Amino acid sequence: MEISFIGAGNLAWHLAPALENAGHHINEVFSRQLQHSRQLVSNLFDAHTHSDLNFADSPSRLFILAVSDDALENVCSRLVLPEDAILVHTSGGQSLQLLEQWMAIYSDVPVHTGVFYALQTFTKGLSFMAFDEIPLCLEASDKETEELLVQMGQNISDIVYLITSEERQALHVAAVLACNFTNHLLTLARELTIRDDLEFDLLRPIIAETFRKGLAASNPADVQTGPARRGDLTTIENHLAFLADQPKLAELYQVMSDSIRHHYGK
Amino acid sequence: MEISFIGAGNLAWHLAPALENAGHHINEVFSRQLQHSRQLVSNLFDAHTHSDLNFADSPSRLFILAVSDDALENVCSRLVLPEDAILVHTSGGQSLQLLEQWMAIYSDVPVHTGVFYALQTFTKGLSFMAFDEIPLCLEASDKETEELLVQMGQNISDIVYLITSEERQALHVAAVLACNFTNHLLTLARELTIRDDLEFDLLRPIIAETFRKGLAASNPADVQTGPARRGDLTTIENHLAFLADQPKLAELYQVMSDSIRHHYGK
Numbered sequence: 279m280e281i282s283f284i285g286a287g288n289l290a291w292h293l294a295p296a297l298e299n300a301g302h303h304i305n306e307v308f309s310r311q312l313q314h315s316r317q318l319v320s321n322l323f324d325a326h327t328h329s330d331l332n333f334a335d336s337p338s339r340l341f342i343l344a345v346s347d348d349a350l351e352n353v354c355s356r357l358v359l360p361e362d363a364i365l366v367h368t369s370g371g372q373s374l375q376l377l378e379q380w381m382a383i384y385s386d387v388p389v390h391t392g393v394f395y396a397l398q399t400f401t402k403g404l405s406f407m408a409f410d411e412i413p414l415c416l417e418a419s420d421k422e423t424e425e426l427l428v429q430m431g432q433n434i435s436d437i438v439y440l441i442t443s444e445e446r447q448a449l450h451v452a453a454v455l456a457c458n459f460t461n462h463l464l465t466l467a468r469e470l471t472i473r474d475d476l477e478f479d480l481l482r483p484i485i486a487e488t489f490r491k492g493l494a495a496s497n498p499a500d501v502q503t504g505p506a507r508r509g510d511l512t513t514i515e516n517h518l519a520f521l522a523d524q525p526k527l528a529e530l531y532q533v534m535s536d537s538i539r540h541h542y543g544k
Numbered sequence: 545m546e547i548s549f550i551g552a553g554n555l556a557w558h559l560a561p562a563l564e565n566a567g568h569h570i571n572e573v574f575s576r577q578l579q580h581s582r583q584l585v586s587n588l589f590d591a592h593t594h595s596d597l598n599f600a601d602s603p604s605r606l607f608i609l610a611v612s613d614d615a616l617e618n619v620c621s622r623l624v625l626p627e628d629a630i631l632v633h634t635s636g637g638q639s640l641q642l643l644e645q646w647m648a649i650y651s652d653v654p655v656h657t658g659v660f661y662a663l664q665t666f667t668k669g670l671s672f673m674a675f676d677e678i679p680l681c682l683e684a685s686d687k688e689t690e691e692l693l694v695q696m697g698q699n700i701s702d703i704v705y706l707i708t709s710e711e712r713q714a715l716h717v718a719a720v721l722a723c724n725f726t727n728h729l730l731t732l733a734r735e736l737t738i739r740d741d742l743e744f745d746l747l748r749p750i751i752a753e754t755f756r757k758g759l760a761a762s763n764p765a766d767v768q769t770g771p772a773r774r775g776d777l778t779t780i781e782n783h784l785a786f787l788a789d790q791p792k793l794a795e796l797y798q799v800m801s802d803s804i805r806h807h808y809g810k
Contacts, residue, residue: 347771347779371771371779398750399757399769413746439746448740449747451783451797456733456747457754458770459800460726464758465765465807467722474714480679480705481715481722482759484664488723489755491665492730493748499731503665504724505613505637513613513637517717526803531717533799534725537792541731 279430280337282306282328284353285344286314288400289368293344295321296409300433305338332358340426342394343367354380359389364423366392370450373443374417392418392427395446396435399457409434415441415449466527502542506535509544545696546603548572548594550619551610552580554666555634559610561587562675566699571604598624606692608660609633620646625655630689632658636716639709640683658684658693661712662701665723675700681707681715732793768808772801775810 279302283290286309294304306328309315315327331353333341339362345353347369354377359365367377374393381389395415400407414431416438418424424440431438441449464485468478492498505513514535521528538544545568549556552575560570572594575581581593597619599607605628611619613635620643625631633643640659647655661681666673680697682704684690690706697704707715730751734744758764771779780801787794804810 346774346776348774348776371782397746399753401757401767411749413749415746437746441742445740445742447782447786448736449742451786452733452736452747453750454770454772454783455729455736455797455800456751458768458772458804460729460751461754461758461764461768462772462800462804462807463721463726463729465763465768466803467718468764470714470718470721474711476707476711476715480663480681480703481718483677483679484719485722485726486759487665488727489759491667492727493752493755497731498727498734501667502724502727502731504720506720506724506728508612508614510613516637516713517720520713520717526806530799530803531721533796534721534728537732537796538724538728540792541728 279303279340279426280305281340281342282308282333282336282338283318283325283342283344284308284331284357285342285349286311286318287344287346288402289396290318290342290344291321291402292400292407292409293342293368293396294318294325295406296434297430298322300430302430302433306333306336331356333363334358334360336360339364340430341365343369347371350377351380355384357384359385359387361387362390363387364390364392364426366394366427368394368396370395370397370415370446370453373447374419375443378419390419390423392416392423393443393446394427394431395441397449397453410436413437413439415439415446417441417443417446466530499541502538504538506538507542507544509539509542545569545606545692546571547606547608548574548599548602548604549584549608549610550574550597550623551608551615552577552584553610553612554668555662556584556608556610557587557668558666558673558675559608559634559662560584560591561672562700563696564588566696568696568699572599572602597622599629600624600626602626604629606630606632606696609635613637616643617646621650623650625651625653627653628656629653630656630658630692632660632693634660634662636661636663636681636712636719639713640685641709644685656685656689658682658689659709659712660693660697661707663715663719676702679703679705681705681712683707683709683712732796765807768804770804772804773808773810775805775808 304325307315308328397413416427491501495501570591573581574594643657663679682693757767761767
């Protein structure tokens with residue numbers, strides 16, 4: 279597949295080399311920040327930086343939008359694609375329908391559309407992530423595009439799913455809970471220890487063991503512990519009193535504890 | 545040290561063998577459920593089950609309370625200890641002062657008191673946890689007891705801290721946030737996927753990678769991602785709309801997102 283990347287951030291950094299290693303050909307990389315596209319191109323075989331969003335003369339068939347959700351519509355409105363192009367976005371939170379609508383409005387030629395969502399968190403780094411264990415959630419505007427995306431997905435990953443935009447939304451909300459919110463709880467826990475001149479390192483072993491247990495369980499509910507799980511209202515009251523001078527954190531503690539108590543009928 | 549355990553639950557299951565391996569001697573194990581004390585005793589050299597809370601004739605010096613917080617006062621009120629005994633609890637959430645007060649009320653003889661809090665989550669299992677990497681948070685009513693507990697702690701762990709009850713409270717609240725609440729978020733994420741007939745396994749790679757990054761960072765805030773971190777209000781609104789039929793979960797989503805936005809000024 280002849281491919282161009284629009285966006286040279288964390289995802290493109292890992293996905294472009296993975297596609298090349300699977301035998302695909304990256305022609306062009308566009309980024310608002312030329313330095314980013316230059317960096318990415320330097321890791322690819324013979325891709326070039328592309329300085330604008332006019333791809334009318336591009337040799338590529340597949341155009342991969344790897345930009346932030348906020349930038350998607352703006353990019354689509356300025357994008358010029360060749361005949362018979364396939365345009366996919368890589369977002370967990372945006373529907374396929376929206377992309378179809380935008381291209382119906384903004385594009386002079388008909389465009390095949392799709393979603394190529396890699397359910398993983400990416401950070402630019404020295405090494406490239408192996409994609410074979412990363413779930414790919416695919417969706418397409420038509421059967422031919424779907425088959426092309428599935429084939430390309432299977433070239434790089436063992437876990438390829440056809441997922442509707444609604445299902446992808448559920449996965450995205452679930453990932454926000456299980457990933458973004460959990461990481462923020464680590465931040466809040468760290469601040470509590472630091473405030474009392476304690477070392478966050480004291481908590482690392484119990485956090486590591488909790489994560490290990492939670493992921494090893496077929497259902498994390500089986501290994502839930504703590505005062506809310508036990509319905510230990512005395513400890514919950516003590517903790518809320520301890521947090522009295524941080525009302526926002528106390529509210530968060532209350533809401534999470536209520537959710538646990540409700541879940542286990544305590 | 546000659547030791548008796550009061551309680552034969554998850555902590556005692558791991559701590560008693562660890563103390564034996566370090567050369568200490570477990571004489572007796574009491575549990576309300578005889579089956580539990582029998583199980584634990586079967587893993588120890590020559591300990592016996594003890595059928596009541598009268599330890600007046602016990603050869604032990606140290607008595608380790610390894611019971612749930614809720615049961616602590618009731619157990620203390622019925623406990624009969626020999627002269628010059630040391631009584632420690634193993635709870636993250638209870639103060640040393642409370643134990644001192646209870647024993648002043650309930651015990652006929654003066655008792656040295658202390659706290660021997662292992663900052664880890666324990667589950668009975670086939671193998672025993674190595675204690676050398678588990679932080680021990682110790683506290684004692686007097687200098688001699690403190691020295692004995694520190695020495696015993698250092699026999700089994702490389703990470704021994706003298707921690708006040710207030711500091712232990714901060715650690716305990718932080719551990720509830722970073723461990724109990726995070727595990728519950730995994731449960732909630734699993735339910736969202738199952739509700740849409742999706743497999744929770746799809747989320748395991750991104751959760752594992754998030755945890756890896758969060759624990760590898762010196763500050764988890766450095767690797768925070770997601771719509772709230774970006775201040776992406778459109779996605780947050782979409783997610784809240786998606787959760788409209790689950791008001792409690794929507795409230796939790798809102799409170800967590802607000803906390804993240806507030807933290808990063810978004």
